[in-house]
Amino acid sequence: MKIQLLFFGIAKDLIGENSINFELNTPETVDNLKEILIEQFPNLKNIHQFAIAVNEEYADNDLLINNGDVVAIIPPVSGG
Amino acid sequence: MNYTSIKISSSNLNLQDCYNFVQDASCGGIALFVGTVRNATKNKEVKLLDFSGYEPMAIKEMQKIADIALEKFPIHKIAIHHAVGELKVGDIPVIIAVSSAHRKAAFEACEFAIDTLKETVPIWKKEHFEDGEVWVNSHP
Numbered sequence: 561m562k563i564q565l566l567f568f569g570i571a572k573d574l575i576g577e578n579s580i581n582f583e584l585n586t587p588e589t590v591d592n593l594k595e596i597l598i599e600q601f602p603n604l605k606n607i608h609q610f611a612i613a614v615n616e617e618y619a620d621n622d623l624l625i626n627n628g629d630v631v632a633i634i635p636p637v638s639g640g
Numbered sequence: 641m642n643y644t645s646i647k648i649s650s651s652n653l654n655l656q657d658c659y660n661f662v663q664d665a666s667c668g669g670i671a672l673f674v675g676t677v678r679n680a681t682k683n684k685e686v687k688l689l690d691f692s693g694y695e696p697m698a699i700k701e702m703q704k705i706a707d708i709a710l711e712k713f714p715i716h717k718i719a720i721h722h723a724v725g726e727l728k729v730g731d732i733p734v735i736i737a738v739s740s741a742h743r744k745a746a747f748e749a750c751e752f753a754i755d756t757l758k759e760t761v762p763i764w765k766k767e768h769f770e771d772g773e774v775w776v777n778s779h780p
Contacts, residue, residue: 566694568692568693568694568762568764569692569764569766569775569778570764570775570778570779573775606779607778607779608778608779613694613697613762616694616696616697616700617697617700618760632694632697632762634694634762635764635775635777635778636777636778637758637759637760637761637762637763637764637777638758638763638764638765638775638776638777638778639691639693639698639722639733639734639757639758639761639762639763639764639765640675640722640733640734640754640757640758640761640763
């Protein structure tokens, strides 16, 4: 299954892209996806933590990612 | 009637627009929070701040804050506007305006809105110094 990954803030600088099409073999939970992403993009370890948004909403760790989802890597926010 | 005004803009924010949106004959006061770019972080001179956001999601999160504020506090209207792009010292990255019949609710809702925005809205700032740049809050 295919998902789209979006990178923002420091994550965009660390990865060098703001959007990547990504292939998953099976549906994964958000928690598992985080591990897969850190494996695939070791630079993400340089952020002390990041949240995941699925289709523009913050996602709980046990949410299942589906084919076609837009998954955003959200480093600690710093607006205002 | 629309009781919330939510905006992300790459041009200068307009204080008067926010004021005009919330102003109403039924209200005894308006609380305004205006965020401004400070000239230093930990004694280091700041040249500029570069704000970027996940805009569609940021708009949704800002709308949620406004909707919750309307439920939680006896206020009339609320405006939350945020700027993106490069801002210089003294420029305005964020404005919150709240009107209410009595002042306490406006103060409280305004504080709630800016505190929550800083926790949940997917907007990031990069501080540019003379000798480099840093994403705020992002490093271990």
